[in-house]
Amino acid sequence: MTTAPRRQPSPKPDRIDPITTSVIQGALENIAIEMGYKLMRMSYSSIIRESEDFGAALVDAEGRGLAESAQSTPLQSGPIPGYVRGVLRILKERGDTIRPGDVIMHNDAYSGASHGPDVAFLVPVFVGSRLIAFAATTAHHLDIGALSPGSCGIVEAIDAYAEGLQFKAIKVYDRGVRNEAVWQIVRDNIRASDLVVGDMDAQVAAARIGAERLVELVERYGIETFDLACTALMDHAERLMRQAIAKLPDGVYRAETAIDGYLDSDDPAKKELPIVVTITKKDDSLTVDLTGTAPQVPDRPINMPLEGTADIAIWLTIRSVLLDTEVHGHIPVNAGLIRPITIVAPKGCLANPTFPAPTIARFCPGNQLADTVMKALSAAMPGNVSAGIGNLKVIAFSGLKNETHWVHMEIFEGSYGGRLGKDGMDAVDTLYANTRNNPIEDIETHLPLRVMRYELREDVAGAGKWRGGLGSVREFTFLDDGGASVEGEGHRYRPWGFLGGGEGMPAKLDLVTDGTSRALPSKVPHMNIPKGGHFICYGPAGGGYGNPLERDPAKVSDDVLDGVISVETALKDYGVVVSPKGVVDEAETAKARAAR
Structure with a gap:
């Protein structure tokens, strides 16, 4: 009697080919995009449906970003890995664990969130008993229970408690069971609750769709191949960023701008506040130092969470300037891109406040920080800013x-x-x-x-x-x-x-x-x-x-015809003599420009 030889298990792969890696990358990106579009279509409020003030992303079990929805705002999708890391830290401190069927709500600005109204819903993704990732959505909600209606314009909040409800890694579904008490608390403490809760339900549904798609992807390729692909994708993104940084001249690049703050305040510490950025480039890495930026305003909400707002402003601007897609083509957006960048922000400054300093109005200061990073980079890459x-x-x-x-x-x-x-x-x-x-x-x-x-x-x-x-x-x-x-x-x-x-x-x-x-x-x-x-x-x-004075006179003429500038401005600013009908007097223009 003969027996068939026992089939040996296939060895685990230790390398992955670039084609499979690219296919998995495309699948991850498409999952994130699908999550985003599903959220838009299911949402109730115009700020999500029309303004697209939402985010969707896939994040690995360690809190490293894998892919984000390209059609959403960077300030929503970009912070999602920080949300996940904050949730993991809080649950560990509580002695709690993440289980299949859980859905976690989180908006803590001091644990990764961008600010309180940007509420995230995280759906853990399990393959067997192993947690491999999170599918997550964020969205700006119309109201979060602050001292006055809405979730923007809360410019007088004196601390984090005046900004509305704080959700710190709250399980709104526990092993698949809806926590009705939490949902009732939300309904009872926010305005326009039907719209807000409807949007939150849409977020949960979109995140669940992302989790299902990710499980299907892993089942198709196997967990070992998936792990190798994720590592390869992050390493590839890191190489792209390091290669771009390496092309810059070594040196120190500094810029300063300022924000209004509260122009009608009698307190000089609340208005005309400087933002200072010093970028040090050495070899293939950058250090972004915010030393010199104004101290936090302890009782007004224009402070920027370091993780969730300030870091996103910095990373997004560097990525846009150094890896412009018009030049470099498609750039994978994952945790690898940020590895070569170190951020230094003194504790207690406007870009790294201490709890419970309020942060709900951090949006415009953060955008000004991004503009200041752009200004600093202008000395290194003048053609890219x-x-x-x-x-x-x-x-x-x-x-x-x-x-x-x-x-x-x-x-x-x-x-x-x-x-x-x-x-x-x-x-x-x-x-x-x-x-x-x-x-x-x-x-x-x-x-x-x-x-x-x-x-x-x-x-x-x-x-x-x-x-x-x-x-x-x-x-x-x-x-x-x-x-x-x-x-x-x-x-x-x-x-x-x-x-x-x-x-x-x-x-x-x-x-x-x-x-x-x-x-x-x-x-x-x-x-x-x-x-x-x-x-x-x-x-x-x-x-x-x-x-x-080097502007093409024909472009000046076009601006006059379009009503963008007046005939007087054309002469004053550009030295171009043009009639109201857009006819350029070339001889008089040459004289006017020569006289400058």
């Missing part, structure tokens, strides 16, 4: 009807500075923001608001060989009694010009009630607005790039 950006503004509109709150977040665009070979982009969110504005039809269909104006702000762009982008002018009128609060930046300081380009134009905001207009600072606590009251928001213009 834009001039100074025009920062953003968010108005939280709200009202009460039949004992039910309505809340709406409207993001007012900024603008980019000029770039090598290109004018700055007009009326867009900038740098790590990347959200969209809400269509007028959507606003007026769902809310007691009317949009009276929406146009480009003319004759204000920073002059340059490539001019800065224009902000918009938007006017909102209340159709019923309501309220609003404002969170913004860029009323005090003009966006910086580069290589001889002119500075841009600050933003401004007017409130008109009962026929009387008054100018407002960039940050305004909640105020009641009567029916018929309206805001007029003038967006900032970006800085110019290069000598304005």
